[in-house]
Amino acid sequence: MTRLPAPAKINLALVVGPHRGDGKHEVATVLQRIDLADRVTIERTAGLHVEGFAGDTLVHRALELLADAAGVEPGWSARVDKRIPVAAGLGGGSSDAATALRLANETLAKPLPPRELHALASSLGADVPFFLASGPQLGTGDGGELTPLDLPQDYWVVLCLPKGERKRSTSAVYEDFDRRSGEDGFEERRDSLLAALAKIDRARGLAGLPTNDLTTSPLARPLQELGAFRADSTGAGPAVYGLFHHERTARAAARSLRSLGRTWICLPAWYG
DSSP: OOEEEEEEEEEEEEEEEETTTTSSSEEEEEEEEEEEEEEEEEEOOOEEEESSSSSSHHHHHHHHHHHHTTOOOOOOEEEEOHHHHHTTTSHHHHHHHHHHHHHHHHHHSSSHHHHHHHHHHHHTTTTTGGGGGGGGGEEEEETTTEEOOOOOOEEEEEEETTTTTTOOOOOHHHHHHHHHHTTTHHHHHOOOOOOOOHOOOSSGGGGGGGOOOOOOTTTTTHHHHHHOOOEEOTTSSSOEEEESOOOHHHHHHHHHHHHTTEEEEEEEEEEO
C-alpha cells in the first residue's frame, strides 16, 4: 500500500481565447499548487475499486487507462480521502487522478515512461498533466502544454469558498464566455501575461498578472482590503484566493471572511 497527498491548485492567471479545432478553448494559464490536499492510497488487488469519494469518475478512469496502456488487468484498490472542496476551481479531481496514475504506475513490473504517463493524463483533462509535473507551470494550448516557471513561493494563500455559492458547470461558464465574445483580444492579453511573467522577481510581482478571464468574485475586493496584494477567482470558480506577504495578516483576513464562506490558509507547494 502506498499513499501520497494530492494537492489543490490555483490559477494565478487564466487568459482564455477562441475555440480550438478539438472543441476546447485556447488558454494561457499560470498554475500553482497549494498545500491543501486530498490523500490518495493505492494497493494491488484483484479487480478495480475506488472508495472514499462517491462522486469519483476520474480516478477510476485513470486506472482503467493505465491498465490498458500497460497491457495488464486493472487490479488496484484506490481510496480518496477528500479535503479539497469539490467543483470549486481547485483541480481536486484532476489532482486525485494524476496521483493515482503515479502511484499505480509504480506498482507495475514495467512502469510507463513519463511521456506515456503524460499522454494518459492529457486524455483525462487539461489540468491533469500539471499534477504530474513539479513546480509552477505555464499552461498553454488547451492548458496541458506545460512550461516550468521560476516564480516566488514566499507568500501565504487565503482561500474562500463563498457561502451558498453553487458551482456552475465548467461548460456553462465557457458558454457565457463565448456569448460575451470573451475571446476578443486574446493575443494581446496573452502577450501581457507573458510580459508580466518575465518581470516577476518577488512575490509582489504576481500582482501584475492579468485577472481571470472566465469569472470574477465579489470577495476579491474584501480580500484586497484585508491586505492581499493579489486576489482573484481560480479556474471556473467559485473559489477565490488572496495572496499575502505575512501569516498574521493572512490569518486575520481568513477570520474576517468566515461569515461569508469557508476559508483555508495555505502555502505554495512544489510537488504532491
